[in-house]
Amino acid sequence: MPTLRNQTIKPIKDKVLVSDMDFGEQKTAGGIIINSDDGKAHGVYPRWGKVYAVGPDQKDVKIGEWVLIEHGRWTRGIDLINDVDGKEVKTTIRMVENKAMLAISDEKPSGHMIGKEYSDGPATIRPEEFGAN
Numbered sequence: 001m002p003t004l005r006n007q008t009i010k011p012i013k014d015k016v017l018v019s020d021m022d023f024g025e026q027k028t029a030g031g032i033i034i035n036s037d038d039g040k041a042h043g044v045y046p047r048w049g050k051v052y053a054v055g056p057d058q059k060d061v062k063i064g065e066w067v068l069i070e071h072g073r074w075t076r077g078i079d080l081i082n083d084v085d086g087k088e089v090k091t092t093i094r095m096v097e098n099k100a101m102l103a104i105s106d107e108k109p110s111g112h113m114i115g116k117e118y119s120d121g122p123a124t125i126r127p128e129e130f131g132a133n
Helices: none
Strands: 003-005 018-019 047-054 067-069 078-084 089-097 100-105
Touching: 018 067, 047 089
Parallel strands: 003 078
Antiparallel strands: 018 047, 018 089, 047 067, 067 100, 078 089
């Protein structure tokens, strides 16, 4: 993943950059480790990202809001490393497709799982719909 140190990134036009997207291993409050599901059939779901920066023509979202983004409608990440109060802070940012933003929230949603795939009911995603055999 590319890394930039002590630089400011500004999107152009109506572009949106997000951070804080969940992709990897998760750990619950009780200490249970949930393995990454990215790239698996049941890992195909929208994900939340925190708006990091917006272009000057962007009118739909603001910095600090959380946006729900269609699965896969984001770029690969770029790591920004900045010095904050004498400590290095790493933030991974991604650009998202404007038309793929589904919803916004002022606060971080409590759970990132969406749909029946994560409930006691039957799964609604079939791997064959995504070319998996």
